[in-house]
Amino acid sequence: MENIRGMALMTLSMLAFAITDSWIKIASETLPTGEILMFMGMGGVAVFSVIAMRRGDKLLTKDILNRSILLRALGEMVGTFGMVSALALIPFSTTAAITQAIPLVITMWAALFLGETVGWPRWTAIGSGFVGVLLIIRPGVGSFDPNTIFAIIAVLGLSVRDLATRTAPRMITTPVLSIYGFSVLIPMGLGLWLYSGEGNAPDPREAAYLIGIVGMAALGYATITMAMRMGDVGVIAPLRYAKIVFAMIIGIVVFGEKLDTMTLIGTAIVIISGLFTVYREHRIRKLA
Template sequence: MRANPIHSNVLGILAACGAAAAFSVIDVTFKFLSAAYPLYQVVFFRSVVALALLLAIIIPLEGGYHILRTRNVKLHLMRVTAVTFANICFFSGLAVLPLAEAVAIGFATPLIVTTLSVLFLGEKVGVWRWGAVFVGFAGILVIVQPGADTFQPYALLPFFGACGYATLHVLTRRAGGSDKASTLSFYPTLGFLVISAMAGLAFGHGKWVTGTPIADLVLRAWAWPVGIEWGLFAIAGVSGAVGGYLVGQAYRQCEAGLVAPFEYIAMPLAVFWGVLVFAEWPDRSVWLGSALIIGAGLVSVWRETRTPGPPTRPRPRSSG
């Protein structure tokens, strides 16, 4: 019996909205916890919870543990490297920038994918998508304001993070769809666990602390969570596993052009969390830049559905 396309589209849209909500929860928990805990510790606890959910529930539902076998070992190692770099940059920026500003700059991922796909995959890009790239970068410049008195070098961190996520997506295209979504999610999550554990062993004693906030985000000593903070670590892990699974399901259910716009609800959610939790209200440059980036991203995704090749994820987030 053929699946009802309307039913599939509704499920895909709901999955995309759920993924965007889950990713926004990760953002707010990371930003909240980064005030007291080093980045490697937050990533470690999140990875433990996410990996446990993948192994206990998601992978068995996707077909069993045999799907973890892959012929793309070297590719997955490169993906782990790219997404680790992306996470360090994005979440470091998230710790020192207003939530909505960091999230808005991170939305540059699909625009950067367009550029990288030309350079490394030999894809053809027309006037529409090149125009979207330039408009999107204009939006980033509006937010970052290079050369202005209000320019913050830290604003470049989520941009570098978007570059890392874009590299991840280009490498995923190289896989040619041979691995399942849960397999693609498993290896970066395992990589996060190993790398964050190694960082904890290297920096957990706190002897490398410099007094510089952005450096100490990584070099700060390990501190055991207390009270409600255990719950926040668990929420970050569950949100990561659920968000990664839902976004994969969304793009399996329906076309990227239909799903992608619903992922952009992460922007108003970022504003909501920023105001509610951190008393941060975006200024006019963030609103204008966000409109340019999101509009350009939607045009880029729309063009993706009219040309051959796998769809580009518009949302910069870690796998798993």
């Protein structure tokens, strides 16, 4: 029963994150990237501050200048900028497909910088996943869109954020880590907004989307946290890839996108590689 609940919560979380991304894309049609980032930062800080205070967490500690905390904040800033920019500039389903490579990149970073043992099966999966990404973006051919670099930036930044989370001081709770991460989006977003010289205060429709983005992201965060605390991680974690299914449906229905064969093949390779990596990591933990 715990596994079933965990699977349901993980699926709900992925749906929430897919909807969040779709609302970011819609908002980006009339709002500049910097403005969206700034309001995301403000909303994220507000939501997680309430959560942290209700838990009795200490918001400011000397560990705020810890190297892992600073690296995590940098990853959050770079990754979120890349994600919002990609959602604004390239097809929704393409962004979702490329960012499915994040778990593979995290495994690679862990092997290179944390000294974690990664055997040839997982290295093969990582390499295969990167081939899948190349099939999606197709550099050097006529259909290549240089704006896909923003999705790659998102993958690199968000994978650094998640890796730094592993090495962050244990006494700093997840809500407080989230506050630190979202807080750096505020000055960066404001700076980009002022530099662009575009945009005004959000109108009621735009404000509704911005509020919805923060609220839906908070729902995704809450449900994924609950899911990972239930049942068998090896059973629940693979459902992270449900997001690509939701994203492709949204891309087709909401944005009228058409998925070509190479994108579907590349996406399948990335997903299979990621699922194999999850399976191997789970098996290694059980044998340890």
